[in-house]
Amino acid sequence: MSLLETSLTEQTGIDVPLICGAMYPCSNPELVAAASAAGGIGIVQPLSLVYVHGHDYREGLRLIRSLTDRPIGLNVIVERSSKVYLDRMKAYVDVAIEEGVRFFVTSLGKPRWVVERAHAVGGRVYHDVTERKWAQKALEAGIDGLIAVNQRAGGHAGEKSSAELLGELGDLGVPVVSAGGIGSERDFVEALEMGFAGVQMGTRFIATTECNAHEDYKRAIVEAQEDDIVLTERITGVPVAVIRTPYLDKIGTKAGPFARWMLRGRRTKHWMRMIYSLQSLWKLKRSSLRSFSSKDFLQAGKSVAGVHAVEPTGDVIRRFAAAARETEARTAGAA
Numbered sequence: 284m285s286l287l288e289t290s291l292t293e294q295t296g297i298d299v300p301l302i303c304g305a306m307y308p309c310s311n312p313e314l315v316a317a318a319s320a321a322g323g324i325g326i327v328q329p330l331s332l333v334y335v336h337g338h339d340y341r342e343g344l345r346l347i348r349s350l351t352d353r354p355i356g357l358n359v360i361v362e363r364s365s366k367v368y369l370d371r372m373k374a375y376v377d378v379a380i381e382e383g384v385r386f387f388v389t390s391l392g393k394p395r396w397v398v399e400r401a402h403a404v405g406g407r408v409y410h411d412v413t414e415r416k417w418a419q420k421a422l423e424a425g426i427d428g429l430i431a432v433n434q435r436a437g438g439h440a441g442e443k444s445s446a447e448l449l450g451e452l453g454d455l456g457v458p459v460v461s462a463g464g465i466g467s468e469r470d471f472v473e474a475l476e477m478g479f480a481g482v483q484m485g486t487r488f489i490a491t492t493e494c495n496a497h498e499d500y501k502r503a504i505v506e507a508q509e510d511d512i513v514l515t516e517r518i519t520g521v522p523v524a525v526i527r528t529p530y531l532d533k534i535g536t537k538a539g540p541f542a543r544w545m546l547r548g549r550r551t552k553h554w555m556r557m558i559y560s561l562q563s564l565w566k567l568k569r570s571s572l573r574s575f576s577s578k579d580f581l582q583a584g585k586s587v588a589g590v591h592a593v594e595p596t597g598d599v600i601r602r603f604a605a606a607a608r609e610t611e612a613r614t615a616g617a618a
Contacts, residue, residue: 284291284606284611285513285607285611286472286475286476286607287299287475287491287608288302289458289475289480289481289603289609290428290458291458291460291480291481292427292481293353294407294427294428294458294462295324295353295356295407296354296388297319297322297323297324297353298322298323298604299321299322299323299495299600299602299603299604300323300460300475300480300481300482301318301322301323301324301481301482301483301484301603301604302323302324302326302356302388302430302460302481302482302483302484302490303315303318303319303323303324303325303326303484303485303488303596304326304358304388304462304483304484304485305326305327305356305358305363305388306327306328306331306438306485306488306489306582307328307330307331307335307486308328308329308331308335308496309331309485309488309489309494309495309496310325310326310328310331310332310335310358311332311335311336311493311494311495312327312332312338312343312346312347312350313484313489313493313494313495314493314494314495314596315327315347315351315353315355316347316350316412316493317350317351317491317493317595317596318352318488318596319347319351319353319355319609320350320351320353320597320601321596321597321599321600321601322353322601322604323598323600324353324354324355324356324386325344325347325355325356326355326356326357326358326386326388327344327347327355327356327357327358327379327384328358328373329357329358329359330373332344336495340375340378341378341382344378344379344382344384345382348382348383351601354385354386354430355384355386355388356384356385356386356387357375357376357379357386357388358387358389358390359372359375359386359387359388359389359390359394359397360372360389360391360392361389361390361391361392361393361394361396361397362391363390373396376397376400376401377400379512380400380404380406381402384406385401385404385405385406385407386406386407386409386608387401387406387407387408387409388404388408388409388410388411388430389408389409389410389411389421389426390410390411391411394400394410394421394424394426395424395425395426398424398425398426399425402425407427407428408426408427408428409426409427409428409429409430409458409460410423410424410426410428410429410430410513411430411432411456412429412431412432412452412616413431413432413433413441413442413443413448414428414441414442414443414448414451415451415452415455416454418451418455419455422455422457425592426440426457427457427458427571428457428458428459428460428480429452429457429459430459430460430462430483430573431445431448431449431452431459431460431461431462431479432462432463433445433447433461433462433463433464434463434466435446435463435464435584435585436462436463436485436524436584436585437463437485437486437512437524437582437583437584437586438485438524439522439523439524440463440514440522440523440524440584441463443500445461445463445464445474445477445479448461448480449461449478449479449577453478458480458481459478459479459480460475460479460480460481460482460483461479461481461482461483462482462484463485463584463585463586464584464585464586465482465483465484465487465586465589466484466486466487466584466586466587466588466589466590467588467589468602468605468606469588469589469606470482470602471603471606471607472591472603472606472607472610475607476610484586485584486504486583486584486586486587486590486601487586487589487590488593488596489501489504489583490504490505490593490594491593491594491595491596491599492588492593492594492595492596493595493596494596495526500581501593502583502593503526503583504526504581504583504587504590505523505587505591505592505593506591507526507583507587508588509588510585511526511527511586511587512525512526512527512583512584512585512587513525513527514523515580523580523582523583523606524582524583524584524585525580525582525583526582526583526587528581545569561598
């Protein structure tokens, strides 16, 4: 296979092994559609679609379908924080399947029920992991591929490098996608040359014309450097990668004493996570859609180092694909 022809492209029917990762609150329909139309695959974040961008869920999926007939995916966070939440996720999956979605990215729980629904219609499920033990549990549930979230990722970053993760996961017999730190053509090509089946990118696609994030957010990503990305527990109770601000320096990055006590308890941790989730949904929605405030949290990964301008999504993906083809051509010429 060539750099652009991988097990990910084979399983999903896409042209470029590149996933536009689901982002709350930044995954608006136009961004998802633009990523898929350009040859990658855009992933719908259902809570973002409904609660941030104000679409009826089914009609939001149909809007994306009206913009492109290329494959799209759905993000499913499968943590059992409550029965109401789980039932809602199951309904989202069922509707997505009815609307023709056949690719699912799961995280934070056991994805077996998603796998069963997806496989029944010929779909594929990839699961976010940060180390081998979680990958093995996901494989027991029947997933088709792994998304290796490394220490350079935005949002909930891992603790290991992309090379370390590939070393841990590469022998498990399923495609492994690299997630984290990929913001330039060189980053993309290097990940494919290492042996990853593709890449997942988020931060790079916030700084695009199709993304509905506020221009202040996009400008902050363009202007940020790798050292400006820090981890904070103040959003969800576990480390989340954000752009450093004076406000963050003032309040610190660690969860408060009460939150830490709640998170240690077998039962209370679920309540604390729910509290954090409700708070973070509001804070992140507010931060992304209006002008920047000193008290906002702006999620981003270390890939900001490779982001130098706000550009159309299609231009980014086509440039990345061209870089892979040029690399192959040079390699073939040298041989």
